[in-house]
Amino acid sequence: MVIINNNCKSILPKIQIYLIDRFPIFPLFIFTSLVAIAVNTIFHTSLYLKIISISFIYLQFLFHLRILDEFKDYLYDKTNHADRPVQRGLISLNSLKKIGIINILLLVILAFSISNLFIVLIFLISLLYTFFMFKEFYVSEYLRKRALLYLFSHQIVFIPLFIFFYSSLWNRLWIPNNISQVSHFLFLVLPITIIEFGRKMKHRVNHKGEITNDTYAFIWGEKNSLRIFTLLILLESLLSINIVGINQSIPFGLILLSIVLFLISYSSSRILIENNMILTTIIALLIPISLLV
The missing domain is CATH 1.20.120 (Four Helix Bundle (Hemerythrin (Met), subunit A))
Structure with a gap:
């Protein structure tokens, strides 16, 4: 018999509401799964477990970005979007921090489960880059005045991530x-x-x-x-x-x-x-x- 404590019981509905509001997990999982399958169309492998793992890694990576944004934009959202889950007190930043740490650990474990150390290093580059994104590369004011540069600097993180996806299916570095x-x-x-x-x-x-x-x-x-x-x-x-x-x-x-x-x-x-x-x-x-x- 599995015993779930009251804290766990109380946080689960809050996480569910948070996900519905800020991270619609079902359509995003369909998206990441389709992308993972589409990546394989260049190789036509039968590595189905890897494809499934890649779909979860992509989904969890997007969730990682979502959590970082909750911290980065907290004060702005508190002023301008007070109805959002974190701002209205439904779920705390501390809870999201714990969830985020677990998510990162699972991400790294999944990455190692489908690739060798060299290829995982490419994934870790993407992960490290997200923390520079979180700090807005220490030039926040400069970037916020240049929307296209801001967009490009934040989307480039997906290049090493996708090289990791392709390389994992190829079983060696793919460029x-x-x-x-x-x-x-x-x-x-x-x-x-x-x-x-x-x-x-x-x-x-x-x-x-x-x-x-x-x-x-x-x-x-x-x-x-x-x-x-x-x-x-x-x-x-x-x-x-x-x-x-x-x-x-x-x-x-x-x-x-x-x-x-x-x-x-x-x-x-x-x-x-x-x-x-x-x-x-x-x-x-x-x-x-x-x-x-």
Whole structure:
């Protein structure tokens, strides 16, 4: 018989509410699983346990970033987003810290379970880089005034992470060395940037009804942010043209989709912006699926 103490009983519902609000684990797990399977399309291995492990590592890595952001943005969110779980006292930073430490330990254990020490070092580079991200590279004010540089500096962490994914399936260091491999690599790295952009292309408001400055919509406007979002999809379509073995209808379909969304941004953008998370989720899932068709 398993005995669960009261503290454990009380924290579990809070974690569940937190995840629903700040880290929708089910759609994200579908996304990371599809990406892990899509990574394997370049190798066509039967290493199913590794593929499953990679999907969990990717999911846990994203959760690690989520927890770091809770600490980094705590004061800002307390002022502008007081209804969020941490800010309203549902779950404490101390609890998230403990969960985060456990998550990191599990991440490292999983990484070692599917790779040798040399390849795991590539993963550890990504993990170390996240702490520089947490400190905003010690140039916070400089970066916050340069939105594109800020975005790039925070998305680059996924490059060594994905090299680790590919290398784990290849059982040795894998570096893309031709246009098809580079395109395959970037095609699967970019969806997380599309997710990041998609969730911030709509204005957010604080409890006073004022627009907050923590979105791309605040910097470039909602319509322009939507157009940049569609251009990222177009970039994916151009990358897909160079991927050997891909269904040739995929590049055409992605190009057509990006053009349609771009045109809609000039006529009925409100529909897309109001449903930004649904749109973003669909696009993020379609991209890895396109390699499996």
